[in-house]
Amino acid sequence: MRIDKYLWCVRYYKTRNIATEACKKGHITVNGQAAKASREVFATDKITLRKDQITYKLTVLDVPPNRVGAKLVDIYRKDETPAEAFEHLELLKLSKDYYRAKGTGRPTKKDRRDIDDFHYYDEDDNIDNNTETTNESEV
Structure with a gap:
């Protein structure tokens, strides 16, 4: 299965077109190498993708036949993203939650x-x- 289709099937991207664009921009690597959208994905491949200022690390467990429900995603991938990445995102959200300066x-x-x-x-x-x-x- 193509990498863009796989990431769409396991619900990391809302559309295949967005997944393809992420591949073109170099946000996705497979086994440490930059991946084109047409790159084939197999079990045990390690995928790294950058989305919303978080670097996700995945291991492919199996290839789904088509797009799966959110509850079934864990059957096809193992998420190895460190918890610090999500904490960093929370800090970024808090830092952006500022109020404009008085008098402006x-x-x-x-x-x-x-x-x-x-x-x-x-x-x-x-x-x-x-x-x-x-x-x-x-x-």
Whole structure:
């Protein structure tokens, strides 16, 4: 089976075209050698692929007849990706989860709602204080 079809069958890529493009870009190696999309895959081959800033390491256990369900993927491959790779991805997600610097650009919708909530409470406090002072002066 072709490497692009195999990676599509075991659900590493959503379409064969995306898998083929990854091969063309050199993101996939088989047994340490860069693989073209037409490269044949056999049992015991070791595949390394780079996807979403993670380097996956797989061992082919068997070749599926066609695309398999997510629960059956482990029959056809053994995932040897180190856990540190996934932890590194989590750190990257957290580092990207920053907020824009204050004073740069227009307020977002969330900023506007926060500002409105803040002003709403301030106005209530002032109204309550004014009514109390007028009641005290009348007495």
